[in-house]
Structure formats: C-alpha cells, structure tokens
Amino acid sequence: MDSARQLPSAAIGGELLLRRQGVPAKNRLEFDPASGELRLRPPGIPAPAEGNVTVIDQIASDGFA
Amino acid sequence: MDEARRKIEETVLASTFPGAFRLTQDAKGAARLEVEVTVPGGGSYGLLITAEPDYPSSMPEVYLVRPLVLRDARGRELLSISPSHEMHLLKPRNRFLRLCHYKPEAWHPSVTFYKVVLKSLLWLTAYENHLQSGRPITDYLGT
Amino acid sequence: MRAPFHYAILASQLERLRSEARRRRLRLVEGVAFVADGESFHLFHEKPSFPCAGLPLPCFFVIAEASDLSGSLMEKLEAMGARPESPVLVLSPAGTAEPFAFPAGSPQERFPVSVLSPEKDLASRGGAILEGGLLREKKVLIVGLGSFGSVAAVELAKSGVGHFVLADNDRLEPGNLCRHACSVADVGRRKTLAVRDLVLARNPDAQVETFEGDVNVEGTWLRQAARECDLILCMTGTARSRFNVNAACVGAGRSAIYARAVTRAEGGDVFRYRPGGPCLACLFSGGGVPGAPEVSSARDAAEAAADYAPPGYAESLVQPGLANDIAPLVGMAVKLSLLELAPKDQPLWRKLGEDLEAPFYVWANRREGLYEEYPPLGYNFNKSAILRWYGVRVARDSSCLACGLG
Numbered sequence: 001m002d003s004a005r006q007l008p009s010a011a012i013g014g015e016l017l018l019r020r021q022g023v024p025a026k027n028r029l030e031f032d033p034a035s036g037e038l039r040l041r042p043p044g045i046p047a048p049a050e051g052n053v054t055v056i057d058q059i060a061s062d063g064f065a
Numbered sequence: 066m067d068e069a070r071r072k073i074e075e076t077v078l079a080s081t082f083p084g085a086f087r088l089t090q091d092a093k094g095a096a097r098l099e100v101e102v103t104v105p106g107g108g109s110y111g112l113l114i115t116a117e118p119d120y121p122s123s124m125p126e127v128y129l130v131r132p133l134v135l136r137d138a139r140g141r142e143l144l145s146i147s148p149s150h151e152m153h154l155l156k157p158r159n160r161f162l163r164l165c166h167y168k169p170e171a172w173h174p175s176v177t178f179y180k181v182v183l184k185s186l187l188w189l190t191a192y193e194n195h196l197q198s199g200r201p202i203t204d205y206l207g208t
Numbered sequence: 209m210r211a212p213f214h215y216a217i218l219a220s221q222l223e224r225l226r227s228e229a230r231r232r233r234l235r236l237v238e239g240v241a242f243v244a245d246g247e248s249f250h251l252f253h254e255k256p257s258f259p260c261a262g263l264p265l266p267c268f269f270v271i272a273e274a275s276d277l278s279g280s281l282m283e284k285l286e287a288m289g290a291r292p293e294s295p296v297l298v299l300s301p302a303g304t305a306e307p308f309a310f311p312a313g314s315p316q317e318r319f320p321v322s323v324l325s326p327e328k329d330l331a332s333r334g335g336a337i338l339e340g341g342l343l344r345e346k347k348v349l350i351v352g353l354g355s356f357g358s359v360a361a362v363e364l365a366k367s368g369v370g371h372f373v374l375a376d377n378d379r380l381e382p383g384n385l386c387r388h389a390c391s392v393a394d395v396g397r398r399k400t401l402a403v404r405d406l407v408l409a410r411n412p413d414a415q416v417e418t419f420e421g422d423v424n425v426e427g428t429w430l431r432q433a434a435r436e437c438d439l440i441l442c443m444t445g446t447a448r449s450r451f452n453v454n455a456a457c458v459g460a461g462r463s464a465i466y467a468r469a470v471t472r473a474e475g476g477d478v479f480r481y482r483p484g485g486p487c488l489a490c491l492f493s494g495g496g497v498p499g500a501p502e503v504s505s506a507r508d509a510a511e512a513a514a515d516y517a518p519p520g521y522a523e524s525l526v527q528p529g530l531a532n533d534i535a536p537l538v539g540m541a542v543k544l545s546l547l548e549l550a551p552k553d554q555p556l557w558r559k560l561g562e563d564l565e566a567p568f569y570v571w572a573n574r575r576e577g578l579y580e581e582y583p584p585l586g587y588n589f590n591k592s593a594i595l596r597w598y599g600v601r602v603a604r605d606s607s608c609l610a611c612g613l614g
Contacts, residue, residue: 008106013194016187016205031183033081037105038186054081056183063207064153064188065165065514073609119424121609122451148515156515165514170500173492174451174610 015040016060029056066096066120074098077179088178094118098178099130102186107193108132112185113161114178121174127185128161135162135192138199150208151201153188164188215295215309216322217251218412222307225253226299229271236281238288241267241295249295249309251321258408259393267295268312274298274305277315285312297321327413330368338367338546338556346549347371349437351423351430351453353399354378354504355387355534356467356541357443361403362389363542365410369549372407373433374400375419383505387531424452434460439548441541442466445501445508451610454488457481458611463548464488467541469502473529475572475579475594476502476537479602480544486567486602489610494603504528533573540569540597566599 012029019025027040030053038056047053066074071090078086078100086100098114111131117123129135135143137152143162147154153165166184167176191205225237239253244262251267252260266289270281277298285296292313299307310317331341346369350357353376361374376399380390394402400418407414423430423444434440434456442453442464450466457464461483469476481487486494501508505528547564550556572579572594585593592598606612 009104009190009193010106010197012105012190013198013205016191016194017200020204020207031081031186033083035105036082036085036103038183038190039105054179054183056187059180059183060187060206062171063168064184065155065168070609117424119427119448119452122455123424123448150514150516154516163515169447169511172447174455174489175493175605175608177609 009038011040012038019061025057029060030054031056066090066094066116066118070121071096074178077177078182081179082182096120096125098125098182100182102182102189104186104189104193107190110189112182114181114185116178121176124167124169124172125178125181126155126158127164127166127181128158129164130161138196151203152195153191153202153206212247213295213309213311213319214248214322215251215297215319216249216324217297217307218256219323219325219328220413221252221254222299222323225269226271226301226303229269229299230301235271236284236288237269237271239267239269241265243293246293251295251297251309257412259405265294266290267297270296270298271301272298273300274308282312282315326411327368330366330411338550338554341368342551342554343368343546343549344370346439347373347437348545348549349373349375349433349440351375351440351442351449352444353403354384354443354445355528355531356469356538357441358389358399358403358406359534359538360441360443360467360542360545362406362410363538364545365407365414367542367546368411370411370414371437372404372414372416373419373437374403374407374416375421375423375430375433376400376403377420377422381505387504387528387534424448427452427456430456431459434462437462439545440464441545443538443541445504446511447501450488454481454610458483458487465541465544465548467537469504469529469534469537471500471502471577473502473533474574474577475570476534477571478537478540478544478569480548480567482548482567486604487608487611490605490608491568491602493608494605502529529573536571536573536595536597540571544569564599566601568600568602570598570600571596 015027027042030039030041032039032053075088082100086098088098090096095118096116100112101109102112103109110129113128113130114125116125137143143154144157148156155163155165157163164185166181191202194205195202237253239251241249241251242260242262243249243265250260253269268285268290290312292311294312295309296312297307297309307321308318309321310319348364348369350361353374378399380394380397380399380402382395385392389406390402398420400420404416404418407416440453440457440462442450444450464481466479466488479488479491544564547560575582575594582592582594
C-alpha cells in the first residue's frame with residue numbers, strides 16, 4: 001500500500017496553511033487518479049512504481065482568483 | 066474548442082477521472098464538463114465546468130451543482146454570502162455557486178479542464194477544512 | 209502683400225483626369241478643393257480616400273493650353289458657381305506643359321501646382337534601408353486599434369505597407385485621445401474607420417479592409433484573415449484576445465507580433481511568433497510572464513476586477529500610462545514587423561536581423577512595480593535599468609497545447 005495515502009484532508013489543509021504562512025513545503029501535494037483524491041507525500045516516501053500521480057504543488061501555489 | 070483539443074481533454078479526463086465525467090459541446094462549440102469529485106475522508110461533489118467556444122483562449126467557469134446547498138462554518142448558505150473574497154466565491158449564476166480557480170493572469174491555453182478540476186478540488190479541500198476550523202478559505206488558498 | 213497661394217493635386221488623380229478628358233474630349237471638369245488657412249488648396253475631381261484639412265470649395269479643371277484661355281471661359285466658370293477664390297487648374301491636354309492654377313477671380317495670375325505622389329515618396333524615402341516599393345504588396349492584419357494599434361497602423365503606412373486589414377469593435381471615446389493616433393474630430397467614430405483614414409492620409413493608394421467585430425467570438429473570420437495576411441499585429445489589451453490571435457496565427461502558419469503595456473505602463477513587452485518557434489502560449493506556459501496587463505478602459509477594468517471587488521475598485525484599476533510610455537513599445541513592435549515583412553536580402557536585415565534575434569523583448573519605463581529593484585539608470589550601462597530593451601530567450605514548450613497540436 002502506498003503510505004502517502006494515509007494522510008487525511010485535515011493534513012492537506014494544515015499543509016496549505018503552513019505554505020501560505022511562508023513555511024517551506026515539507027510534503028508533496030499530489031492527485032492520485034486511482035483513488036480520485038488529493039494526498040500528501042511526506043519526504044522519504046517514494047512515489048509508487050506506476051508513478052501515475054499528478055504533482056500539484058505548482059497549481060496550489062499559483063493562487064486563486 | 067476544436068476537435069483536436071477535445072480529444073486531448075477527453076483522453077486526460079478518461080485516465081484521471083474514469084467514469085466520473087461527461088464532456089459535451091453545443092453546435093457553436095461551447096463546452097460543458099460535468100465531473101464528480103471526492104475530498105479525502107470527506108464528501109463528494111458535483112462540478113459543472115462551462116467554456117465558451119473560444120476555450121482554451123478564454124477561461125472556463127466552475128459551478129458547484131451538487132450538493133445544492135453548502136453552508137459555511139457559521140451555518141450561512143454560501144449562496145447568500147456570494148460573491149466573497151474570503152471564501153473565494155464569485156457571483157453565482159442560476160443559483161449555483163461559482164468557484165474561484167485560476168487567476169486571469171495565470172491562465173494560458175495549455176491549462177486543461179483536468180487542471181481546473183484539480184484547482185476546484187483544492188477549493189473543496191479548503192472548504193472542508195474551513196468547516197472544521199472556521200478559518201476563511203483564503204487562509205488555505207491565498208489571495 | 210498677399211501670401212502666395214499653394215495648390216496641390218494627387219498625381220494619380222491628375223493622370224486619370226487627363227486620360228478621361230482625352231477620351232471624352234472634355235475641356236472643363238468640376239471638382240472640390242479643400243482650402244486650409246485661406247491659402248492652401250488641395251484639388252480633387254474624384255472623392256478623396258482620406259479626410260482633408262480645411263473647408264470645401266468648388267474648383268475647376270480646364271483642359272487646355274494656356275494660350276487657349278479666353279474671356280468666355282471665365283464667364284462660363286462664373287455661371288457654374290465659381291467664387292472669386294475658387295481654384296482653376298489648367299492642364300495641358302498633351303502633358304507638354306506643367307499644370308498651373310489661379311483663383312477664378314484673378315485669371316491673370318499664375319501659381320505652380322504641387323503634384324503629389326505619396327506612394328513614390330514612401331518608396332524612395334525608405335529606399336536606403338528598405339528598397340522602394342517592397343512592402344507595397346504586403347498585407348498586414350492589425351487586431352486592436354487602441355493606443356498601440358492605431359500608431360502601429362500609421363507607422364506601417366508610412367513605411368510603405370500597401371494592404372491593411374484593421375479589426376476592432378470599439379468606437380473612439382474622449383478618454384482614448386491622450387494616447388490614440390486619432391483626434392478629437394474622430395470621437396464617436398468606429399476606430400477601424402478612423403484609423404483607415406489615417407492610413408490613407410499617409411498612403412492614399414493603400415488597400416484597407418475593416419472588421420468591426422469581436423475576435424473572441426468571430427473565430428472563423430479571424431482564422432481566415434490570418435491566412436490571407438503576411439503578418440498579424442496583435443495590439444489588444446486582453447489575454448483572451450491575444451491567445452485567440454495566437455491560435456489563429458499558429459493554425460495559419462503566419463508570423464505575429466504582440467505588444468502590450470503592464471500595470472499603468474510601468475513597462476511592457478513585445479513578443480514575436482514565427483511558425484515553428486515558440487508561440488505566445490509557450491511564453492506563458494513555460495513559467496509565466498510577470499506583470500498584469502495594463503487596464504486602460506472601463507470595460508477592461510470590469511473584466512479584470514473580481515466579482516467580490518469592493519465598489520469603486522474596478523474604476524480605480526483604469527490607470528492608462530502616458531503616450532510617451534507606450535511609444536517605445538509600439539516602436540519595437542513596428543521594427544519587428546518591418547523585419548518580418550522585408551525580404552531577408554534587404555539591407556534592413558543585414559544587421560538588424562542579427563540584433564533582433566530574440567523572440568521576446570522587455571522594456572521598463574519607471575522604477576516601480578515589477579522594476580522597483582532596478583538601480584537608477586545613472587551612468588550604468590552594464591546593469592538592468594529602465595529605458596532599455598532586453599531580449600529574452602524563449603524555448604518552445606514541448607507540451608504546449610496551442611502549437612503542439614498541429
């Protein structure tokens with residue numbers, strides 16, 4: 001099982017808050033088409049072999065209208 | 066949206082939201098994408114993304130069509146407080162919530178519907194966090 | 209002593225008049241002169257293609273040798289409504305003598321006539337760097353006829369470009385005048401028609417088509433127009449129209465020049481697309497371009513302001529920069545345009561083509577906003593500073609969906 005999936009929505013919210021406060025991102029923000037959900041990949045946890053995820057750090061940091 | 070672009074959009078969506086989307090176009094080329102998305106550990110939502118015939122030169126609009134009623138942490142209907150900068154909501158159309166997504170200056174034609182859906186998923190994740198914390202959505206997504 | 213009168217006629221009209229008179233054995237032809245300041249007369253026997261300075265006045269063309277002028281002719285002119293100041297131009301039927309003119313009330317006077325050949329002047333004056341007449345067959349589409357497009361159109365007409373397609377769906381408003389090439393006399397007119405007149409005033413033989421529609425909606429027209437032109441200048445203020453023009457030019461395989469100012473014209477940029485090279489979408493998808501477009505009209509402001517903006521915010525966004533801040537950006541757009549239109553064996557190309565190798569150029573007018581960190585211009589020539597052009601390398605984005613789909 002991909003351990004990156006263990007982090008819930010609140011953890012993603014916490015990560016987004018920290019980034020907005022200028023704290024450097026520790027985790028990678030991804031979208032996993034297999035589950036259809038966003039998730040965080042903590043440092044040191046490699047991407048799954050299939051590698052079929054979209055990293056959305058940039059999309060998140062671009063800001064919203 | 067021309068035929069070549071539509072094929073790309075469909076291919077990307079088929080591999081990322083398999084079975085969860087429907088993309089249609091009218092005679093003039095205006096597009097509608099209906100897609101079901103889920104927030105991790107949270108609710109599922111129906112999004113409607115509409116685009117003018119000159120998409121992707123123009124930015125699409127994102128509507129929340131399911132559930133029909135969404136409330137903020139204080140119990141107010143989001144429709145009643147739209148438009149709202151703090152909640153990143155634009156002026157509603159046809160009584161549907163309209164979500165902020167890309168900034169106009171960040172938009173370019175290589176942004177796909179898929180990326181707009183991801184942007185909307187971030188909004189929904191921020192919204193669910195707002196329900197727990199009471200913090201405005203701008204705290205999560207920036208301004 | 210009375211100031212000498214100045215009379216002028218277009219060579220093309222003179223030639224047509226002479227040939228028509230010969231064919232129909234005409235001796236007297238009526239026309240209209242525009243008199244400015246009571247002393248400068250421009251004579252026309254056909255409707256001019258451009259607006260003229262001054263007020264209209266009946267004028268007459270006599271096709272005869274000077275020796276054939278008679279008193280009865282003068283009586284005839286009077287009967288036809290000639291006023292004392294009405295110009296009478298005398299034209300030798302065989303072209304053996306120079307034309308001359310006199311006021312109908314003073315038939316004993318003789319004034320020379322300037323025969324104007326603007327198209328020849330355009331060709332010969334550019335000859336040193338751009339061989340005469342080379343641009344006469346070139347056709348340019350200019351999308352957006354505001355402070356950028358109107359000036360660019362006039363500059364290209366002055367350079368001898370012979371065919372124009374002018375596209376804009378706005379009318380000239382009083383607020384446009386501080387930067388627009390048109391004048392207060394054009395307020396309320398379609399920008400297309402007002403700018404057409406400016407083009408024809410510089411190059412009366414130019415062929416000018418106009419399109420009063422929204423290129424964001426009229427995609428079929430835009431694609432067709434792009435195919436029919438040698439070069440497209442996109443001088444609009446919105447990202448949407450710029451991307452629509454980009455799509456049309458990529459699809460048609462035509463070069464394009466894009467110019468814009470950023471916030472309050474604190475600076476701006478000019479981008480050149482050549483088929484096979486990076487397109488406008490590559491420029492933005494490959495990392496983005498700093499700077500929000502300048503907001504110069506209430507309509508642009510309404511589009512730029514988010515729905516949740518407080519009352520009055522949209523109006524506060526309308527902060528057009530000075531015409532002087534726009535001038536270098538338009539100048540660069542025109543220079544790049546001429547480079548695209550001129551054959552590569554022309555002198556213009558020899559050095560300038562090497563100098564203007566970059567597809568993207570950035571300019572700063574003032575040390576504010578994006579350029580706040582620049583050191584003062586002072587005497588530094590080796591540091592970033594305002595009022596200098598910077599060429600920027602732009603790579604084609606291999607994943608660009610605008611130019612990678614073809």
